[in-house]
Amino acid sequence: xxxxxxxxxxxxxxxxxxxxxxxxxxxxxxxxxxxxxxxxxxxxxxxxxxxxxxxxxxxxxxxxxxxxxxxxxxxxxxxxxxxxxxxxxxxxxxxxxxxxxxxxxxxxxxxxxxxxxxxxxxxxxxxxxxxxxxxxxxxxxxxxxxxxxxxxxxxxxxxxxxxxxxxxxxxxxxxxxxxxxxxxxxxxxxxxxxxxxxxxx
Amino acid sequence: xxxxxxxxxxxxxxxxxxxxxxxxxxxxxxxxxxxxxxxxxxxxxxxxxxxxxxxxxxxxxxxxxxxxxxxxxxxxxxxxxxxxxxxxxxxxxxxxxxxxxxxxxxxxxxxxxxxxxxxxxxxxxxxxxxxxxxxxxxxxxxxxxxxxxxxxxxxxxxxxxxxxxxxxxxxxxxxxxxxxxxxxxxxxxxxxxxxxxxx
Numbered sequence: 001x002x003x004x005x006x007x008x009x010x011x012x013x014x015x016x017x018x019x020x021x022x023x024x025x026x027x028x029x030x031x032x033x034x035x036x037x038x039x040x041x042x043x044x045x046x047x048x049x050x051x052x053x054x055x056x057x058x059x060x061x062x063x064x065x066x067x068x069x070x071x072x073x074x075x076x077x078x079x080x081x082x083x084x085x086x087x088x089x090x091x092x093x094x095x096x097x098x099x100x101x102x103x104x105x106x107x108x109x110x111x112x113x114x115x116x117x118x119x120x121x122x123x124x125x126x127x128x129x130x131x132x133x134x135x136x137x138x139x140x141x142x143x144x145x146x147x148x149x150x151x152x153x154x155x156x157x158x159x160x161x162x163x164x165x166x167x168x169x170x171x172x173x174x175x176x177x178x179x180x181x182x183x184x185x186x187x188x189x190x191x192x193x194x195x196x197x198x199x200x201x
Numbered sequence: 202x203x204x205x206x207x208x209x210x211x212x213x214x215x216x217x218x219x220x221x222x223x224x225x226x227x228x229x230x231x232x233x234x235x236x237x238x239x240x241x242x243x244x245x246x247x248x249x250x251x252x253x254x255x256x257x258x259x260x261x262x263x264x265x266x267x268x269x270x271x272x273x274x275x276x277x278x279x280x281x282x283x284x285x286x287x288x289x290x291x292x293x294x295x296x297x298x299x300x301x302x303x304x305x306x307x308x309x310x311x312x313x314x315x316x317x318x319x320x321x322x323x324x325x326x327x328x329x330x331x332x333x334x335x336x337x338x339x340x341x342x343x344x345x346x347x348x349x350x351x352x353x354x355x356x357x358x359x360x361x362x363x364x365x366x367x368x369x370x371x372x373x374x375x376x377x378x379x380x381x382x383x384x385x386x387x388x389x390x391x392x393x394x395x396x397x398x399x400x
Contacts, residue, residue, distance in 0.1 A: 045327075049293065051291065051292070051293035051331050052293045054291065054347050055291075055292055055293055055299075055347070056302075058346060058347045058348070059344075059345045059346055059347060060291065060341055060345045060346075060347050061344070061345030063345075071328065071329075072298055073296075073298040073299060073302060074298075091251065091254065091255075091260070092251070092255055093249065093251040093252045093255055093271075096273075098272055098273040098274075099255075099273065102256070102273060128245075128327065129271075129327060129328055130271070132251050132331070141343060142260050142341040142342075142343065142345075143343065144343070146259050146260050146261040146341070147258060147259055147260075148254055148255070148258045148259060148260050149258070
């Protein structure tokens with residue numbers, strides 16, 4: 001039976017994805033970045049690593065058909081279906097309290113790093129190193145002059161991705177809480193963060 | 202001034218106090234220098250390319266850029282670039298698994314070089330951080346394709362960085378010497394030594 005979880009705007013959640021099962025992540029309202037982390041259930045020191053993935057796939061943007069590798073270069077997930085037109089990123093570090101302070105925010109701000117830590121703490125795991133995430137539904141591009149740009153998020157309502165686990169995994173999805181107005185650095189929709197739906201089956 | 206020769210395919214660690222400069226030279230050219238930096242007072246805080254480029258908004262390090270730690274604090278400023286911008290921050294440090302996937306067992310690697318020199322100082326690293334790869338010729342195309350081209354870095358080319366905190370810096374002469382079509386890292390002559398100066 002598929003298990004469906006609604007991830008409230010700006011929060012995160014961890015789900016078990018056994019080997020051979022699929023995880024579908026949907027942005028019902030569209031334009032909502034989904035920071036995605038994956039750990040081997042039998043060894044939390046082995047996590048999904050974009051830097052090891054793109055050396056093998058030779059693409060810094062994940063594409064349907066690519067396999068996400070761990071920091072030990074082993075297959076963790078296949079990207080089996082892309083219902084978001086290829087609008088995905090693997091370059092942006094997970095936002096954290098320091099990121100919001102960099103932009104002048106005062107006081108606590110929710111972040112994808114904190115969402116990961118809260119979701120894993122609920123399972124009894126303390127996360128000391130925030131892995132580099134895969135950011136589904138996130139619109140970045142590297143220009144000819146090596147500039148990293150983040151134009152407005154064009155992901156349509158109902159867009160989704162489907163991944164198939166190649167090992168028993170714990171997967172964490174965070175609805176990115178980024179809601180600051182930073183010129184030239186758009187992450188989510190103008191109206192702010194929105195919920196994500198995660199289905200495992 | 203302290204000068205350390207990094208033998209071909211090996212690594213060396215040096216201490217770089219705040220305000221001092223580290224210069225990395227490729228005497229013969231074409232030699233990738235994998236670079237890692239840790240705060241001396243907390244080796245759990247290391248240089249992070251992914252936190253750096255969201256601030257500099259350039260995936261290639263450029264003279265004037267400041268490299269940030271994974272806590273987004275300044276680690277080093279890139280003060281001199283005598284290698285014409287031929288630097289990378291995308292390639293994960295090579296490791297034993299990388300070479301095994303390419304069919305070679307027991308090959309030296311930048312990850313092993315880093316682990317060895319930090320272990321010699323009494324530090325056990327929980328992870329191999331993403332390095333800055335000086336003298337490494339990659340390009341990202343607009344469609345996201347990642348390519349590594351023949352290494353054009355000239356003999357004697359160097360970079361110089363100013364420490365913004367007391368640091369332990371590790372430089373690895375990348376041992377990559379395999380013939381992997383469309384994936385050039387070092388020169389055709391194979392790995393060569395690097396020279397590190399702290400001034």
